[in-house]
Amino acid sequence: xxxxxxxxxxxxxxxxxxxxxxxxxxxxxxxxxxxxxxxxxxxxxxxxxxxxxxxxxxxxxxxxxxxxxxxxxxxxxxxxxxxxxxxxxxxxxxxxxxxxxxxxxxxxxxxxxxxxxxxxxxxxxxxxxxxxxxxxxxxxxxxxxxxxxxxxxxxxxxxxxxxxxxxxxxxxxxxxxxxxxxxxxxxxxxxxxxxxxxxxxxxxxxxxxxxxxxxxxxxxxxxxxxxxxxxxxxxxxxxxxxxxxxxxxxxxxxxxxxxxxxxxxxxxxxxxxxxxxxxxxxxxxxxxxxxxxxxxxxxxxxxxxxxxxxxxxxxxxxxxxxxxxxxxxxxxxxxxxxxxxxxxxxxxxxxxxxxxxxxxxxxxxxxxxxxxxxxxxxxxxxxxxxxxxxxxxxxxxxxxxxxxxxxxxxxxxxxxxxxxxxxxxxxxxxxxxxxxxxxxxxxxxxxxxxxxxxxxxxxxxxxxxxxxxxxxxxxxxxxxxxxxxxxxxxxxxxxxxxxxxxxxxxxxxxxxxxxxxxxxxxxxxxxxxxxxxxxxxxxxxxxxxxxxxxxxxxxxxxxxxxxxxxxxxxxxxxxxxxxxxx
Amino acid sequence: xxxxxxxxxxxxxxxxxxxxxxxxxxxxxxxxxxxxxxxxxxxxxxxxxxxxxxxxxxxxxxxxxxxxxxxxxxxxxxxxxxxxxxxxxxxxxxx
Numbered sequence: 001x002x003x004x005x006x007x008x009x010x011x012x013x014x015x016x017x018x019x020x021x022x023x024x025x026x027x028x029x030x031x032x033x034x035x036x037x038x039x040x041x042x043x044x045x046x047x048x049x050x051x052x053x054x055x056x057x058x059x060x061x062x063x064x065x066x067x068x069x070x071x072x073x074x075x076x077x078x079x080x081x082x083x084x085x086x087x088x089x090x091x092x093x094x095x096x097x098x099x100x101x102x103x104x105x106x107x108x109x110x111x112x113x114x115x116x117x118x119x120x121x122x123x124x125x126x127x128x129x130x131x132x133x134x135x136x137x138x139x140x141x142x143x144x145x146x147x148x149x150x151x152x153x154x155x156x157x158x159x160x161x162x163x164x165x166x167x168x169x170x171x172x173x174x175x176x177x178x179x180x181x182x183x184x185x186x187x188x189x190x191x192x193x194x195x196x197x198x199x200x201x202x203x204x205x206x207x208x209x210x211x212x213x214x215x216x217x218x219x220x221x222x223x224x225x226x227x228x229x230x231x232x233x234x235x236x237x238x239x240x241x242x243x244x245x246x247x248x249x250x251x252x253x254x255x256x257x258x259x260x261x262x263x264x265x266x267x268x269x270x271x272x273x274x275x276x277x278x279x280x281x282x283x284x285x286x287x288x289x290x291x292x293x294x295x296x297x298x299x300x301x302x303x304x305x306x307x308x309x310x311x312x313x314x315x316x317x318x319x320x321x322x323x324x325x326x327x328x329x330x331x332x333x334x335x336x337x338x339x340x341x342x343x344x345x346x347x348x349x350x351x352x353x354x355x356x357x358x359x360x361x362x363x364x365x366x367x368x369x370x371x372x373x374x375x376x377x378x379x380x381x382x383x384x385x386x387x388x389x390x391x392x393x394x395x396x397x398x399x400x401x402x403x404x405x406x407x408x409x410x411x412x413x414x415x416x417x418x419x420x421x422x423x424x425x426x427x428x429x430x431x432x433x434x435x436x437x438x439x440x441x442x443x444x445x446x447x448x449x450x451x452x453x454x455x456x457x458x459x460x461x462x463x464x465x466x467x468x469x470x471x472x473x474x475x476x477x478x479x480x481x482x483x484x485x486x487x488x489x490x491x492x493x494x495x496x497x498x499x500x501x502x503x504x505x506x507x508x509x510x511x512x513x514x515x516x517x518x519x520x521x522x523x524x525x526x527x528x529x530x531x532x533x534x535x536x537x538x539x540x541x542x543x544x545x546x547x548x549x550x551x552x553x554x555x556x557x558x559x560x561x562x563x564x565x566x567x568x569x570x571x572x573x574x575x576x577x578x579x580x581x582x
Numbered sequence: 583x584x585x586x587x588x589x590x591x592x593x594x595x596x597x598x599x600x601x602x603x604x605x606x607x608x609x610x611x612x613x614x615x616x617x618x619x620x621x622x623x624x625x626x627x628x629x630x631x632x633x634x635x636x637x638x639x640x641x642x643x644x645x646x647x648x649x650x651x652x653x654x655x656x657x658x659x660x661x662x663x664x665x666x667x668x669x670x671x672x673x674x675x676x677x
Contacts, residue, residue: 066644071625074643078617081648085613088655089606207645211634221635239629239640249622256617279662283655290648297644580602581595581671 003400007146010404011411014184015161018415021180022165022173030431030448031101033170040175042277046284048175049268051182051412052420053080053259053285054292055131056138059185059413064388066300067307070230071241073300075251075544079481081286081293082252083259088282091260092269094496096278097579101270102424103263103488104432110495112572113503114437119510121428123487124263126514129461130480131262132421136466138414141386144329146407155466158415159459166419166426167455171271174419181412186291188409192393192402193295196302199396206298226305233312234347234378238301243542244534250545257551258481261489264420267427275582303388306395311381312345316364319343322394327367330355331384334366337377346379355382418462426455479521482547486513490554496580499573505562513554520546598669605661609654617647 066073108117143154165173197209226238236242269278326332333355341364351371360368393402430451487510494501521543524532625639
C-alpha cells in the first residue's frame with residue numbers, strides 16, 4: 001500500500017474515532033458542558049490535560065526549534081513543564097475547592113466585582129485567541145503536506161471535526177476525545193523517536209540514546225559529534241547556545257508562570273471531584289506530558305545531525321525525496337550561490353527572509369527564489385524549523401505507516417488544543433459575560449444554547465485566522481504565555497494566598513501587567529521589528545521573556561493599590577479561608 | 583455544630599495552612615534550584631561534569647529538571663495527604 005493511502009486511512013480512522021466518542025458523550029447540562037459534571041477521574045483528566053496542553057507547537061515545532069537552538073531550546077522544555085509544579089502546588093487544588101466553572105468566576109467572586117470579572121474575561125479571550133490561531137495553522141500545514149489538499153480545505157475539515165465534538169459534547173465530549181487524541185499523538189511521537197534513536201545509537205530509548213555513543217564506529221557521544229559537526233559549519237556549539245543568561249532565565253520563567261496562568265489548562269482542574277484529585281491530576285498530566293518533553297530534545301538533536309549529514313555537500317540532483325517534497329511545499333529552498341550544483345549548508349541565512357519562489361527552475365532543477373541576497377553569506381540552504389518532526393521519518397527512511405502515524409498525531413495535537421481553547425472562550429462569553437454579568441435572568445437551557453453559539457462563532461473566527469493567517473500570528477503565539485503570566489497568574493495567586501488584596505488592587509495589577517507586556521511585545525514585534533535587538537531591550541530581556549517583568553509589576557501595583565484603598569469585605573476573608581481547606 | 587467544635591476546626595484549619603505553606607516553600611526552593619539554578623545559573627560550571635554523554639548542566643536543562651518536577655508533585659501529593667489526615671481535614675475518599 002502506498003504511503004499516501006496509509007495516510008488517508010490513518011487520518012480518517014482517527015477522525016471517525018473522535019466523532020464516535022463525541023456522540024457517545026454528549027453534554028446535557030451547563031455543568032457537563034463547562035466542567036464535564038465535575039466527576040472526571042484524575043488519571044483521565046491528567047491525560048486530557050496533556051492533550052489539551054500539547055499543541056501543534058509542542059508536537060510539530062518544538063523539536064525543530066530545539067534542533068536549531070540547541071541549549072537555548074531548554075527554555076521551552078523547562079518552561080512548559082515547570083509550570084505544572086506551580087499549578088499543582090499553588091493554584092489547582094484551591095480553584096477546585098472554590099468549585100465554579102471558569103477562571104473569571106474565581107476572579108469575580110474573590111474580588112467581589114463584575115469589573116474584575118470582565119477584565120479577566122478580556123485577558124482570557126486575548127490569550128486564547130492568540131493561541132488558537134496557531135493551532136489552526138498547524139492543521140493547515142499537516143493537511144497541505146500530507147493529504148495533498150489546500151490549506152483552506154484542511155482548515156475547514158479541521159473546523160468541522162472540532163465543531164462536532166466541542167459544540168455537541170462541551171467539556172465532557174472534549175475530555176474523552178482528548179484522551180483518544182493523547183494516545184494517538186504520543187504513539188505517533190514516540191515510534192519514530194525509538195526507531196531513529198535505535199538506528200543512530202543502538203539504544204531505542206531516546207532519553208538514553210541522546211546520552212549515548214553513536215554506533216558509527218567513531219566512539220563519539222551524540223552530543224559531542226553534534227557539537228563538532230555544527231561548529232565545523234560555523235554554527236554555535238549545540239550544547240552552548242547563544243542567548244544571554246538573563247534572557248534564558250526570564251523566558252523560562254515567563255513560560256512557566258504563563259503555563260500556570262493559561263485558562264484552558266486551569267479549567268481542566270475544575271473537572272475532577274475533589275481538591276486532592278486536582279493535585280493528583282496535575283501530577284498525572286505532567287507524567288503524560290514529560291513522555292513527549294523528554295523525548296523532544298533527543299528528536300531535535302538526532303534530526304539536526306541527520307539533516308546536516310544528508311544535505312550538506314550533497315548535489316541537488318542527488319537530493320533525497322523528502323528534500324524536494326518539502327521544497328514543493330515552500331518550506332525548504334536551495335540557492336546555489338557558487339553555481340556548483342552542490343548544497344553547502346552553513347551558518348547564517350541563505351537569503352533575506354522566508355523564500356519567495358519564482359516559477360523558474362535553476363541549473364540543477366531547484367526552485368529559484370527572488371529574495372534579496374545577503375552579501376558575504378556562504379549558506380545555500382533555507383529550512384523552515386517546523387518541518388523537522390514531520391520530515392523526520394522520511395529523513396530517517398522509516399516505513400510508510402510511521403509517516404502516516406505522524407500525520408495523524410500532528411492533527412490530534414492541533415485539534416485537541418483548539419477544542420480546549422474554544423471551550424474556554426465560549427464559556428467566558430455564555431457564562432461570565434451573559435449569565436454572570438449582563439443577562440443574569442437567562443435560563444440554564446438558554447445559557448447552554450448561548451455557549452454552543454459562542455463556540456460556533458469562535459470556531460469560525462479561528463478558522464478565518466487559520467486560512468488567512470495575519471503575518472503576526474506565528475510570532476505572537478508564544479507571547480500568549482507572557483500575557484498570561486503578567487495578567488491572570490498574579491491575580492489568582494494573590495486571591496488565594498492573601499486576604500488583604502482587594503478589588504482595586506487586583507484590577508489595577510491585571511491592567512498594568514497586561515498593558516505593559518502587550519505594549520512591549522507589540523513595540524518590538526509589530527511597530528519596530530528592526531529595533532528588536534538585545535541592545536534595545538529592557539535589562540537585556542527579549543519580548544519572549546518580558547512577561548516576567550509584567551508579572552512583577554502586576555504584583556507590585558496590586559500590593560500598593562490594595563494598601564492605600566479600602567480592605568476587602570469580611571465575606572472575602574471567609575471565602576479565602578474556605579478554599580484553603582480541602 | 584457547637585461553639586467549641588467550630589473553634590477546634592478553625593485551629594486545625596490554620597495549623598493545616600501553616601504546614602501547607604511550609605511544605606510549599608521547601609518544594610518550590612528545590613524547584614528553583616534544579617531548573618533555574620542547575621539548568622541556567624550554574625549550567626556552565628556543571629557542564630564540566632558529565633552524565634553519560636550529557637554535559638551535566640545541559641542534562642539538567644533538557645532532562646533532569648523535568649524528572650525532578652514530576653517527583654516534586656508526587657511528593658506534594660503524598661505529604662499533603664498525610665498532613666490532611668493529621669489535621670482531620672480533607673474531603674474524604676472518592677465514592
